[in-house]
Amino acid sequence: MSKISTAILRGVSGAFIANSGVGKIGMPAEYSAGVQQAAASGIPALAKLPSDKFGTWLGYAETGLGAALLAPFVPSRIAGAGLAAFGGGLLSMYFRNPENTEADGIRPSQEGMSLAKDVFMLAIGLALMTQGDDK
Template structure:
C-alpha cells in the first residue's frame, strides 16, 4: 500500500506544481514583477532579484520541485523536503500579509484563501519526509 499512497501524494502534487511552474516560464515582465512583489511580502530578500526574470526563475524552481515529486528515483525525504521548503515560503506570504487573514491572524480572509490552501502541500511534504522508505 505504501507505493500506492506515495504515488498519489507525489503524483497529484507533482503534476500540479509542475504545471504551475511551466506556466510561469517566459512570462511577461509586468506579470513577473507582480509575482515578485507578492513573494517579497513573505521573503523580503526576493525583492533584490531582477523583477523581469523573477517569474521565469520561479517557474524553473517550481518545475524542478514538481519533477522531483514525479520522479520515482528521488527519495520521499528529498522530494518532501523540497515541497516543505516551497510551501513554507508560500505560507510565509500568507501569514506576513495581514490582508490574507481574519483578525485572529490565522483563518483566511477572502484575499488569503488562495494561499491558505498551501497548508496541504506543507502537510504532504512533511508526511513524505517523515514516513521513511523510498
C-alpha cells in the same frame, strides 16, 4: 506509508506544481514584477532579484520541484523536503500579510483563501519527509 499512497501524494502534487511552473516560464516582465512583489512580502530577500526574470526563474524552480516529486528515483524524503520548503515559503506570504487573515491572524480572509490552501503542500511535504524508506 504504502507505495500507492506515496505515489498519489507525489504524483498529484508533482503534476500540479510542474504545470504551474511551466506556465510561469517566459512570463511578461510586468506580470513577473507583480509575482515578485507578492513573493517578497513573505520572503523579503526575493526583492533583490531582477524583477523581469523572477517569474521565469520561479517557473524553472517550480518545474524542477514538480519533476523531483514525479521522478521515482528521487527519495521521498528529499522531494518532501523541497515541497515542505516551497509550501512554507507560500505560507510565509500568507501570514505576513494582514489582509490574508481574519482578525485572529489565523483563519483566512477572502483575500487569503488562495494562499491558505498551500498548507496542504506543507503537510504533504512533511508526510513524505517523515515516512519510512521508499522500499
